[in-house]
Amino acid sequence: MQLNRFMIRPYVEQALREEVGPGDTTGGFLVGDDPIQTGQIYAKGSGIVCGLLLADETVKTIDPDAVIEQPLKDGDPIGPGTVLLKITAKASTFFMIERCALDWLQQMSAIATKTRRYCDLVKHTKVRLTDTRKGWPGLRMLQKYAVRVGGANNHIFSLHNCVLVKDNHIKIAGGIKPAMEILRARAQHTFKIEVECESLEMVQEALDCGVEVIMFDNMDLDDMRRALTLVNGRAITEASGGINETTIVAIAETGVDVISIGDLTHSIRAIDISLDVKDIKPSAQRDIARLRAAGD
Amino acid sequence: MQLNRFMIRPYVEQALREEVGPGDTTGGFLVGDDPIQTGQIYAKGSGIVCGLLLADETVKTIDPDAVIEQPLKDGDPIGPGTVLLKITAKASTFFMIERCALDWLQQMSAIATKTRRYCDLVKHTKVRLTDTRKGWPGLRMLQKYAVRVGGANNHIFSLHNCVLVKDNHIKIAGGIKPAMEILRARAQHTFKIEVECESLEMVQEALDCGVEVIMFDNMDLDDMRRALTLVNGRAITEASGGINETTIVAIAETGVDVISIGDLTHSIRAIDISLDVKDIKPSAQRDIARLRAAGD
Amino acid sequence: MQLNRFMIRPYVEQALREEVGPGDTTGGFLVGDDPIQTGQIYAKGSGIVCGLLLADETVKTIDPDAVIEQPLKDGDPIGPGTVLLKITAKASTFFMIERCALDWLQQMSAIATKTRRYCDLVKHTKVRLTDTRKGWPGLRMLQKYAVRVGGANNHIFSLHNCVLVKDNHIKIAGGIKPAMEILRARAQHTFKIEVECESLEMVQEALDCGVEVIMFDNMDLDDMRRALTLVNGRAITEASGGINETTIVAIAETGVDVISIGDLTHSIRAIDISLDVKDIKPSAQRDIARLRAAGD
Amino acid sequence: MQLNRFMIRPYVEQALREEVGPGDTTGGFLVGDDPIQTGQIYAKGSGIVCGLLLADETVKTIDPDAVIEQPLKDGDPIGPGTVLLKITAKASTFFMIERCALDWLQQMSAIATKTRRYCDLVKHTKVRLTDTRKGWPGLRMLQKYAVRVGGANNHIFSLHNCVLVKDNHIKIAGGIKPAMEILRARAQHTFKIEVECESLEMVQEALDCGVEVIMFDNMDLDDMRRALTLVNGRAITEASGGINETTIVAIAETGVDVISIGDLTHSIRAIDISLDVKDIKPSAQRDIARLRAAGD
């Protein structure tokens, strides 16, 4: 599932309004004839690239006539020196797009890279890794896309595309059973119902109600194993709650079906990516001559 | 400089449209009479709290009648169990705001906490720490606010509120001197001019042009010390480029005036914060009774 | 699942910008002192009321000080003379809100009323009725809410909250089996997979792949009965395709689990609802006196 | 007066954000190499086509490189099998645009078709048919355009482009005469003034004030004929109020100048229109191979 330009445009435009605002008060004054230049965005760090379409759209928004070559695609590995985009555009364009284009790539590649590392840790098991909804509010589409690019799956996107029953839901309904009764009657029939269970008793009650997905919420390994025995294939099982690089392998090896990991998106380390413009032609001379003439 | 509700509202609304969309298809079906409940947002991890107004506005957007107590203010230290907000609102409100309210706090506190740690490392020196423009595009106001809350200063916000001369600017102008000539003539006279210098030669040239702020861009410690000797108080000096917790103390001890650090915002670790709703009253019984009656 | 003011505001505001624009060039000139009046919105036709919050928000947007009493709630039956809202507001408010407030109610009640009628036709069976995504693009949240108010359930809201496999999806994947293979691997694990089947062969193939929801797409009654025998409880079954008031009862009586009906939202008949303002006080006299004085 | 792309874009974009949101979770996972396909939108029902530009813009928004042939223009008659648009685009495009493109056509053609039927009923008279402002709030431009395509005229668009004096306006002004006095003094001099009259007395009073357009509001045929005699060409006359296919001919034959009909837009029956994609090439094999390899 690729990103679509139509869907990313509002993010790219908000970023450029923030970065450029009413104008670039350094580059804007210096470009003179504004010659066409070529430049490239390249990696200084290593990881999995993600966000190429956002970088591309950033350039195109400022300079619709820019020509962009893109030798890679999202999900490809990068290392120091790997070229991500080659750009031919007006000099003023490079000054305006640099920070935004790089930041989209640095942050989204950070998520993809971390995700790939987690996937590699558990590839000897059958487990499916997913994200959660944690991270920066408002940027969920981009964060979840980066998780897919990294090789994991997406958990629910919002409160609108799931039936995810948590502790407080159960309390307000008066138990798992009455909650299921209402949700079976009212919820979209194409949703599976998932219930967060904190104890073996809750797992048993959920099973008795025919719940399709059972989340083991912050269970320790022993309880998780007992819960898996209890479920015995009658529901999809999911481990969740503070899982990290240290704990994930043991959890995956229990045989749980899914592990959902907030850490993929809420705590990230930027991948170092940079922009280099080639052979810049001095173009401000005429302006300088004019300034000096005016000064006499 | 506080955040203003007017200024954060677009961020809060975008996040809620993303999270709730056309409706909460779990909680929305279960709340029944939708009783008023009280709950609290509290810390599980430790750090510096930031983002309280965003959490507050998130609640108020969904439920304008909610009553919120806020015992802390942004910048206060928190630890496991610290209560951040006490909320009295409809049960359905808690279900809709949980993820967004927590995520604003988790991400913004992450930045404030990291910033405070960096500040503490160098408090024996006179150095001023600042952020950069790195991080998630489009969220700059929030990220930079969190840096201030953590105790550091803000570097430039955008290409519009500075004159920051980089390598490519110098090339396009044909040197530091002609660049200064143009910028002195055209740029807002209330801006200082900052020049990124990669060598001692550039530092000397910048000094000769009367540049007000000189950035030592990715210089090693020895060059930085030589550059400081050269400058000798005639300009504000700033160290920048890949600075982290390991390298910051030695850099600060050179006597440089400012250190700008992308790491404060581009690589962060969420602070664990949670929501707890008290004594939830089962409220769906009437609905269940109605469903059962209909089922006959 | 109630509508939330936050979620309907953009619809209400767009409608008022369209209706009032830069000002009401009749009422705006006539109101003079703009006295407070009381008025009521009442039914002239019969049906199920829906859209009260939109009418309420329409009034509040124009006149935040208006006082509104709402004796009914969405889903209640109405008939000629039933009062829906009592409004105390400035005279100018009534002029500006009339058309929008009534139209929200007329169109949404039309859907709720039609839905209730369909529900009543099949209430002797166990079938669940749902809408489709058909109707006016851009207003889906409101149209689907009205269907729920009428007593039916919602089918999928968008391409983002389902896995709904249609003919062309099967072709592009090279068959139901490979389609399932990809979707099981990539799709959100909390979604059931639904496959549209046009023949008994497709139903059999879907069953063999363990598809959770099988849609009988435009099947005649005989094929539907055969398909139900084939499925025999191993999947949720859904009838769809041009179903109307004439055909629905027989389909429901086959024992199919779900019937989805585009007709609920794409073809509707407005319920007649009107506004009456009480005892209007002439308030323009001072203006008239002034005009006459100016005319001398 | 054609629709302009600039003016319809917000409607098309709102619809696609609603339909596709953060991505198509069925088609998006299945398209593999995303081959270029051809398809066509064609009629299954009969009527007058309307909304072609919205369908076209829907495709172009998702896939700017799509090639579209449009053999018809809005207002042309269609019947089962008539081709409305031929589209060459990526497979993923067809999945994303299907529902929106069809729904714009189905709903707008519904209005155009109903309008044409009404126009045909009265074409032996000199009457001019118009719409009202009734229907779905927020979509007025599209609904009124469809009425014009169907062959009728538009009544006022909003409270801002008319002086339409209703019962309550008259009361607040203290009579038709003082209302006219104010409106003549203040209203845009290029507007005719229209007064809704419920009785012959009001018609006479309006005539005495030189009102340019007199609406016979819910009058029966006899009163309408008497009113027409009274007016005798001194004002434009308009019949309004609950007019439908049964009553329109007799009203038109009274010789009234204009009949305005809410029914054209508030109660409509969708025209059945469908999308067919030709010879779909299986394109997901590489993905399946990769999945199987990963599964080992």
Next chain:
Amino acid sequence: MQLNRFMIRPYVEQALREEVGPGDTTGGFLVGDDPIQTGQIYAKGSGIVCGLLLADETVKTIDPDAVIEQPLKDGDPIGPGTVLLKITAKASTFFMIERCALDWLQQMSAIATKTRRYCDLVKHTKVRLTDTRKGWPGLRMLQKYAVRVGGANNHIFSLHNCVLVKDNHIKIAGGIKPAMEILRARAQHTFKIEVECESLEMVQEALDCGVEVIMFDNMDLDDMRRALTLVNGRAITEASGGINETTIVAIAETGVDVISIGDLTHSIRAIDISLDVKDIKPSAQRDIARLRAAGD
């Protein structure tokens, strides 16, 4: 016709986003405890006040708890020292709203004041003065409101609320007669048709077609008098084209019905209005003490 808060909010918010952006980097750092202050907006120049609601909404947007007294209403005369608004609000509010609140008042009062002066010049005649659509695009609602406040009327607001036939329209239709034929058949029947005439021949042709409003476009006084004789009350007459304070009286005295004047809105002189905050309490001491302590 008053401005409505709902209708002005987008203008006020756009202005504040522009003025304050991510924060007030002077006042925001200085306010310390941010004490409640009182202040007043008062006139330094003379004229007709306009824009009070925009000033009020500007304050309320930044500080919903502010208390505002408004002793005047739009249209009242002001002179040096007249108090327009008394404001009690946080100190930080005054810093953020000053420029925007004053500028709305200065620019809108400029238009109202100029309009009043023109009205006074011709009040011995029966002429009606109106604006045109000239001025700053995008602010038409506010500019036209100010004209009404000044005492003149509004000409058409947009291409959508009129039938205004100009030279090029006539050419494309092949003459006034065929243009009228089409427009009578298609245009909203509540619009009068206005034709711009540059010669007596055109006036005669327009009269022959029964045109309701005839504009004398850039005619000299003699031609205008001849045209008025020709029209002789059979149409509303309007003079337009470069009319200013020097020429308006003679034109008004010809007896023409309407004079439309671009000069009211396209060329204006700001009225001097200022803000004064009373008895400001120093509130930053605690901050200074903290800074000094930190400096040790």
Next chain:
Amino acid sequence: MQLNRFMIRPYVEQALREEVGPGDTTGGFLVGDDPIQTGQIYAKGSGIVCGLLLADETVKTIDPDAVIEQPLKDGDPIGPGTVLLKITAKASTFFMIERCALDWLQQMSAIATKTRRYCDLVKHTKVRLTDTRKGWPGLRMLQKYAVRVGGANNHIFSLHNCVLVKDNHIKIAGGIKPAMEILRARAQHTFKIEVECESLEMVQEALDCGVEVIMFDNMDLDDMRRALTLVNGRAITEASGGINETTIVAIAETGVDVISIGDLTHSIRAIDISLDVKDIKPSAQRDIARLRAAGD
């Protein structure tokens, strides 16, 4: 620093939505086959042209296929007859864009022209002229751009890109010295600090604090000269406060560095600019024939 299409688009679109709204109800009905025409925008008055990109974008927004030639660039002198843009586009385009395209040019050229006149008055001195933030709120980017085009510089854009200390700031801080103490500690280190001084005492105090820019706020010429002697090159000096064409030369000749002038943007006189479409082809005949046929 050029305007960028991306940055002006919201202004252009808002203006066209206002002007055209749901359609041009004159030209839209008359264009018939809508033939391609050529036309030109040309000056009738004299001055400095500004706003060409806004005119161009206005045309392109309505008609992306239009071809535009632009023989001039912003800042060029124009006089009666000078051609600004040559446009080849559909006839309907000319009708829709005329007012907006001309108004952008008329208003922006007004500012550029006035600015150029001021610059010419003082070109024998070394003074730098700047604008202020006065004028129409919400259009600051365009107003300030026009000032640059006219040859002056921009003063601060917003409260966010400066540290501008005014009377009330000094009071709330308890003096210039404590204000400086806070601002030096907290404000962006790349901003110079500017202090508005109303007396020689304040100038002395500001100098003692090392303030970088000192504004002489409404000082008379004698005080200004004394203040300049006091400053003696230790700060940038700026004169401000009600400066106009009469007073500017004497002020400039004092040797002050900068003069900031609200008059450049808050009080302007439109430059007369017009649109002429060539050889319009009658294109409505077919429509007329059809109307007549229908009339039989």
